[in-house]
Structure formats: C-alpha cells, structure tokens
Amino acid sequence: MKKNYLLSGTLLFLAGALSTANAEVIYVTESGAGSGDGSTWSNAATLEDAFSWASTGTEIYIAKGTYTGSFKLRAQAKVYGNCEGTETEPPTYTTAEGLETFLKGTGDNRVLYLDGKASELYGLDISGGDASLEKTGVGRGGGVYINNGGATLKYCNIHDNVGVDGSRELLGSNGKPQKGVGGGLYILNGRLENCIIENNIATKAPWVDNQVWATGIGGGICLDATEGNGCNPDNAVVLNCIIRNNSTTPTDDEDSFSSQGGGIAIKSGKLVNSLVIGNSVNGSLNNQSIGGGVACTEKQAYVINCTVVKNHAQGLGGGISFQTTNADGMTASVSNCIAWDNTCREDEYGEGNANIRLGNSKTDGKLPERVTIGAVCVPEKTVSTGAITVDPRFVNATGGDYRLSEGSPCIDAGDDPAIEGFDTDLAGNARIFGSSVDLGAYESTDGSAIDEIEAYEGEVVRTQYYTLQGVEVTYPSVSGVYIVKKTLDTNLVITEKVFVAVK
Numbered sequence: 001m002k003k004n005y006l007l008s009g010t011l012l013f014l015a016g017a018l019s020t021a022n023a024e025v026i027y028v029t030e031s032g033a034g035s036g037d038g039s040t041w042s043n044a045a046t047l048e049d050a051f052s053w054a055s056t057g058t059e060i061y062i063a064k065g066t067y068t069g070s071f072k073l074r075a076q077a078k079v080y081g082n083c084e085g086t087e088t089e090p091p092t093y094t095t096a097e098g099l100e101t102f103l104k105g106t107g108d109n110r111v112l113y114l115d116g117k118a119s120e121l122y123g124l125d126i127s128g129g130d131a132s133l134e135k136t137g138v139g140r141g142g143g144v145y146i147n148n149g150g151a152t153l154k155y156c157n158i159h160d161n162v163g164v165d166g167s168r169e170l171l172g173s174n175g176k177p178q179k180g181v182g183g184g185l186y187i188l189n190g191r192l193e194n195c196i197i198e199n200n201i202a203t204k205a206p207w208v209d210n211q212v213w214a215t216g217i218g219g220g221i222c223l224d225a226t227e228g229n230g231c232n233p234d235n236a237v238v239l240n241c242i243i244r245n246n247s248t249t250p251t252d253d254e255d256s257f258s259s260q261g262g263g264i265a266i267k268s269g270k271l272v273n274s275l276v277i278g279n280s281v282n283g284s285l286n287n288q289s290i291g292g293g294v295a296c297t298e299k300q301a302y303v304i305n306c307t308v309v310k311n312h313a314q315g316l317g318g319g320i321s322f323q324t325t326n327a328d329g330m331t332a333s334v335s336n337c338i339a340w341d342n343t344c345r346e347d348e349y350g351e352g353n354a355n356i357r358l359g360n361s362k363t364d365g366k367l368p369e370r371v372t373i374g375a376v377c378v379p380e381k382t383v384s385t386g387a388i389t390v391d392p393r394f395v396n397a398t399g400g401d402y403r404l405s406e407g408s409p410c411i412d413a414g415d416d417p418a419i420e421g422f423d424t425d426l427a428g429n430a431r432i433f434g435s436s437v438d439l440g441a442y443e444s445t446d447g448s449a450i451d452e453i454e455a456y457e458g459e460v461v462r463t464q465y466y467t468l469q470g471v472e473v474t475y476p477s478v479s480g481v482y483i484v485k486k487t488l489d490t491n492l493v494i495t496e497k498v499f500v501a502v503k
Contacts, residue, residue: 030065070109081123093155105129141186177214182222216248218265236269258288261295268299289315317357318342335374335418410439458488
C-alpha cells in the first residue's frame with residue numbers, strides 16, 4: 001500500500017506539472033508554496049520549475065526574494081521580477097535601481113543562461129556568477145549568457161559577476177590561460193534595454209604560479225551580432241543603459257596579455273543612448289590593450305549618442321578605441337557621442353588619443369579607413385576636423401549628472417539620421433527636442449545652445465557659415481551642424497544652428 005501511495009502521489013504531481021507547462025501564467029516565490037504547481041501565488045512554483053515548465057507565450061511572475069543557483073530558460077517566455085506577490089498583471093518598471101528580486105550565483109557557475117528563443121525578462125538583480133567552469137561558453141557571461149536567441153533584458157541590474165577566475169589556472173583551446181569574455185554579460189544576438197551593468201570583471205585573478213594575467217574582453221559586456229560568416233548589427237543592441245565601474249582585470253600588472261573594453265567590447269552590434277563611466281582596461285602597458293570604456297574589436301560596430309566619461313585604459317584609448325590587430329576585418333562608426341575626461345597611458349604612441357583613439361596608417365594599417373567619426377565632442381583636435389573640442393558643459397559632472405546644461409555646445413549639434421529608430425534618450429525623454437538631436441546620452445529639454453528664432457521681417461542680404469568651433473567657412477564642404485548668421489536688410493542679425501547636407 002505504501003508503494004502504491006507514493007506512485008499515486010508522483011503521478012498527481014506530474015499531472016500538475018504538465019498542466020502548468022501549458023499555462024499562460026506561472027507564479028514563483030523563493031521556496032514555492034502550497035501545491036507548488038505555480039497556478040496561483042498561494043500555490044507558487046520554484047524558479048527552477050517555472051523555467052523548465054515554460055513554453056512559448058508563458059508569463060512568469062517572480063516575487064521579491066533571493067533565488068540562488070544557476071538558471072536556464074529555453075522557452076520564448078516573458079519573465080517579470082520584483083513582484084509583490086499579489087499581481088495578476090505585469091508590474092510597471094521605470095528604473096533598474098533598487099530591485100528586490102535577486103538572482104544570485106554560487107560562485108561556480110553563471111547565473112542565467114538564455115538559449116535559442118526571444119524571451120523577455122524584466123526587473124531582475126543578477127550577481128555572483130562565474131563562468132569559469134561552464135561547459136557552454138566557458139568564460140563567457142558570468143552573469144548572463146544570451147546564446148543566439150534574440151532574448152531581451154529590460155530594467156535589470158547585472159553586477160559583481162566574473163567571466164573567468166584566473167586562480168583556477170584553466171587553459172583555453174589555444175593552450176594559453178583561459179580568457180574571460182563579458183564579465184557581466186555575453187550577448188550573442190540579443191538585446192539589453194534600460195539596464196545597469198556595474199562592478200563586473202572579465203578576468204578576476206592571475207594564475208597563482210607565474211602571476212600572468214589572462215586576457216579580459218568586455219568587463220561589463222561583450223556584444224556579438226555574428227550571423228553565419230557575417231553579422232547583422234541590429235541583432236545585438238545595448239540601448240539606454242548605464243555601464244559603470246567594470247574592468248577587464250581588477251589591477252595593473254607588468255605581466256599580462258592584452259585586454260579590450262573595460263565597459264563593453266563590441267565584436268559587432270550597436271551601443272546607443274548609454275552612459276559609459278568609470279570603467280577600466282587594466283594590465284600591462286600593452287598597445288593592444290584598448291578601450292577603457294568601449295572597444296570595437298571585430299566586424300561592424302556602432303556607437304551612437306553615448307556619453308563616455310572617466311574611463312581608463314592602461315594601454316590606448318581610454319574612452320573609445322578600435323582593435324588594430326584585426327583592423328582590416330572590421331568597420332566602426334561613432335556618431336553623436338561625447339567622450340570626455342578619459343585617460344590612457346602617457347607616451348608618444350597614445351598622446352592625443354585618450355578619449356577617442358582612431359589610430360594612424362603607419363602603425364594601424366587600414367584601420368583609419370574603416371572607422372567613421374561623425375558629430376562628436378572630444379578634447380583632442382586630432383580626432384576629427386569637425387569635432388566640438390570645448391567643454392560640453394554637463395549639469396554636474398562631479399555629482400554624476402551628465403545631462404547637458406543650457407548653453408552647452410552639444411545641444412542641437414548632432415546628426416539626426418544616426419539616431420533614427422531610437423525614439424527616447426537615457427532619461428526617457430523624446431529624441432529630438434529642438435532643431436537637431438543633441439550629442440550624448442541625454443537630450444536637453446531646457447532650451448538650446450542658441451535661442452530659438454522668432455518670426456522676422458526683411459530680406460536676407462548676407463549669410464555666413466561658422467563651424468561649432470567658431471571658424472568661418474565660405475560654405476560647408478562636409479555635411480554637419482553649423483552656426484549660420486543671416487544679416488537682414490533691416491540690419492537685424494539672426495544666428496541659429498543648422499544641419500547642412502552637402503551632396
């Protein structure tokens with residue numbers, strides 16, 4: 001009788017699980033509740049069960065609490081974290097700060113693996129992952145690995161994760177120390193929106209015996225839009241995110257392999273409307289250690305309307321830089337960006353390239369031909385002849401407020417086509433406010449660099465064109481934003497910013 005009872009109970013449980021697998025909604029709490037079939041909050045499932053039961057179209061509501069382990073979601077489901085435990089409709093999310101649904105790794109595996117489906121996940125705090133011992137994507141995405149499925153994370157905080165722990169002394173397939181790629185996330189054809197990525201490390205420690213640091217690529221994120229033998233940059237997008245205080249390795253060392261992208265390494269894909277701040281490429285004084293904030297490394301990389309500040313590279317290009325060893329196989333575009341107050345090592349090779357390092361034909365092959373610099377604000381005049389090289393006038397950089405103050409030269413100074421298809425800035429305000437898009441991650445809604453022009457009477461008798469640096473030109477030779485002064489027959493002088501398209 002006892003054996004029959006157990007069998008009967010098992011069959012009843014399986015029936016409940018199979019029923020839940022086809023349900024529209026699964027409710028989750030830390031330890032489950034009631035029958036555990038996930039049908040209601042009072043019968044909540046565990047997170048492992050919910051992910052394994054989910055099918056196409058399933059919604060999973062996760063209550064606030066701590067969920068420890070390594071989780072896999074393979075279905076095209078929608079996952080809503082930060083729930084109070086009473087919801088019957090999805091919560092509304094406005095920020096990735098202060099989330100209370102914690103997915104915590106054990107330190108031996110990554111925290112979350114998303115495979116093969118266009119799932120959507122909201123409101124999760126993800127930390128404590130380590131991809132050193134993973135079988136799929138070893139060293140990739142200590143916090144999250146999106147594996148070629150088009151999954152999207154929104155309003156999540158991914159922090160304090162590790163790609164590889166060098167003290168484990170692991171060898172890669174090339175016989176060299178295993179590299180960490182994407183300490184926080186490795187995104188292979190996926191999307192990240194309105195998230196915070198902070199305090200992640202691509203390669204945590206050197207090998208104990210010989211003190212050699214392995215390569216670290218993408219301390220916060222490694223972004224990859226590979227598609228067959230090529231790529232589609234629209235398949236891998238980081239949008240409206242804050243990427244801060246990540247690093248390729250935690251400290252400098254005289255003995256280390258080259259590393260790229262303290263904040264984000266873009267193999268291919270798009271980084272848009274994001275603030276990249278306080279990240280670092282550490283290691284030795286290596287010319288191939290590049291991009292304290294952003295490194296563009298392999299195929300097609302786009303950096304659009306980003307504010308890149310206070311990053312550091314022990315090598316070259318403290319703010320934004322480009323891989324030189326594979327330059328003939330990549331293209332990159334930087335548009336409408338502000339790169340300011342970044343640092344790199346001081347020597348002749350890196351001089352004048354602390355914020356955006358374009359490279360040169362003598363040392364970097366065809367790289368300069370493959371990188372396009374659009375409208376930018378950067379201190380170095382060597383980056384682009386059309387660059388704004390004066391103070392961008394942030395509201396309060398010391399206090400961490402990188403919005404543009406009234407009168408900033410970056411207001412209305414951008415190239416509108418570059419931001420096409422991306423409708424809001426990092427603060428959720430509409431792009432475009434004014435005559436043209438602003439530079440950087442934030443669109444100013446408090447005015448313009450030049451006062452709006454009221455209706456006027458009279459005929460224009462003289463038109464003068466000036467660059468944003470105040471240099472007068474007979475007529476623009478390249479497309480861009482110019483200061484235009486119009487003198488009327490009434491002797492009134494009208495000054496405005498205008499985007500001039502040169503065919």
